[in-house]
Amino acid sequence: MATLTLENVTKKFGKKVIAVNNFSLKVQNKEFLVLLGPSGCGKTTAMRMVAGLEEVTEGRIYISNKDITDLPPRKRNVSMIFQNYAVWPHMTVYDNIAYALKLKRMSKDKIDEIVNDVSKLTKINPLLERYPAQLSGGQQQRVAVARAIAVSPEVFLMDEPLSNLDAKLRVSMRTELKAIHDETNATTVFVTHDQSEAMSMADRIVIMKDGEVIQVGTPDDVYHHSASLFVADFIGTPPTNFLEVSIKSKNGNVRLANSHVDFILDPTTAAPLKRYSKQKLILGIRPENISLVSADKALLSAKCLVSEPQGSHQIIAIQLDDKILKIVAPPEPKFVAGDPVHIAFKHEKLRFFDPETTLAIDN
Numbered sequence: 347m348a349t350l351t352l353e354n355v356t357k358k359f360g361k362k363v364i365a366v367n368n369f370s371l372k373v374q375n376k377e378f379l380v381l382l383g384p385s386g387c388g389k390t391t392a393m394r395m396v397a398g399l400e401e402v403t404e405g406r407i408y409i410s411n412k413d414i415t416d417l418p419p420r421k422r423n424v425s426m427i428f429q430n431y432a433v434w435p436h437m438t439v440y441d442n443i444a445y446a447l448k449l450k451r452m453s454k455d456k457i458d459e460i461v462n463d464v465s466k467l468t469k470i471n472p473l474l475e476r477y478p479a480q481l482s483g484g485q486q487q488r489v490a491v492a493r494a495i496a497v498s499p500e501v502f503l504m505d506e507p508l509s510n511l512d513a514k515l516r517v518s519m520r521t522e523l524k525a526i527h528d529e530t531n532a533t534t535v536f537v538t539h540d541q542s543e544a545m546s547m548a549d550r551i552v553i554m555k556d557g558e559v560i561q562v563g564t565p566d567d568v569y570h571h572s573a574s575l576f577v578a579d580f581i582g583t584p585p586t587n588f589l590e591v592s593i594k595s596k597n598g599n600v601r602l603a604n605s606h607v608d609f610i611l612d613p614t615t616a617a618p619l620k621r622y623s624k625q626k627l628i629l630g631i632r633p634e635n636i637s638l639v640s641a642d643k644a645l646l647s648a649k650c651l652v653s654e655p656q657g658s659h660q661i662i663a664i665q666l667d668d669k670i671l672k673i674v675a676p677p678e679p680k681f682v683a684g685d686p687v688h689i690a691f692k693h694e695k696l697r698f699f700d701p702e703t704t705l706a707i708d709n
């Protein structure tokens with residue numbers, strides 16, 4: 347049973363680099379929380395401070411009610427696994443897992459029992475006598491996971507543990523890590539810069555940018571109610587399409603227009619936009635919320651630039667000035683370059699962003 351709390355944590359390297367800036371977060375007991383953000387946004391630094399491998403510049407860190415900010419790593423009851431496995435090459439798999447348990451002066455029988463349990467859970471029990479060099483990348487990563495959970499940590503940190511694996515193995519290891527979490531129930535923070543990994547694994551996602559928390563929410567929250575342009579762009583493949591539009595409110599109607607579109611919004615979607623009359627906003631629409639329609643019902647018509655078949659669907663791209671708009675469409679009929687594409691937007695799925703602040707307008 348443990349919660350992990352970071353309270354206004356800041357990390358500066360020298361005077362110039364602020365790697366983590368006033369970062370606050372509470373990870374619930376047994377939660378699987380994913381820290382997501384682009385390269386260099388401070389994810390690893392945040393985790394290293396929790397593990398005690400990096401001193402905090404300001405702020406406090408707690409596990410449950412205990413302030414661990416100044417404790418050495420071994421006294422924190424935190425396990426961390428890294429991108430590059432870091433299993434010990436000169437030890438067998440068994441000894442890799444048993445090492446920390448031996449330091450705790452556990453009996454041989456107890457150690458055998460734990461190694462047996464965690465190696466079954468991570469499916470490496472037939473490999474206990476091998477050395478890391480005799481294992482595949484995926485197997486080495488399982489050893490790292492087994493070693494980390496063997497000590498029954500209260501908090502389990504995983505820093506991009508799957509990024510060295512090939513695409514297919516990555517996807518199957520996601521499922522396995524989640525299953526291991528469901529067995530061990532350790533409060534977990536999983537770091538990735540891969541949004542689809544985050545979406546598929548997280549109870550909640552924390553989106554970071556430039557050392558700061560941008561949004562915290564369930565995968566559905568951050569996908570459907572992205573708090574800013576950055577989040578709407580970062581989450582989802584293909585990402586959200588953005589169009590700048592002028593808002594005109596007249597006779598109770600809200601009209602959106604630019605050089606490509608001109609339409610009246612459904613009244614329910616329109617209500618919060620009335621106060622933006624005569625202003626410009628950024629409209630965000632996800633590719634799957636654009637429908638193909640007949641020419642007479644089209645909000646916009648353009649020529650297909652390219653279509654990417656994906657088996658279950660196709661991604662059609664059209665060009666609007668210097669922008670490319672992407673549409674997720676049924677796999678048939680197949681579009682080829684030059685075909686006319688007639689589209690309409692699902693009004694209830696439109697999102698709007700303030701071009702100045704880049705923040706979402708809650709509609």
Ligand SMILES: Nc1ncnc2c1ncn2[C@@H]1O[C@H](COP(=O)(O)OP(=O)(O)OP(=O)(O)O)[C@@H](O)[C@H]1O
Nearest residue numbers: 359363364365384385386387388389390391392539
């Ligand atoms: N020891 C250090 N000295 C100086 N700057 C550092 C140090 N460690 C990290 N940084 C800087 O702090 C920022 C955050 O780095 P960090 O490694 O936490 O990013 P990250 O989100 O883990 O990125 P990635 O996804 O590439 O792993 C970066 O600008 C990095 O250059």
Ligand SMILES: [Mg+2]
Nearest residue numbers: 389390391505
């Ligand atoms: Mg990192």
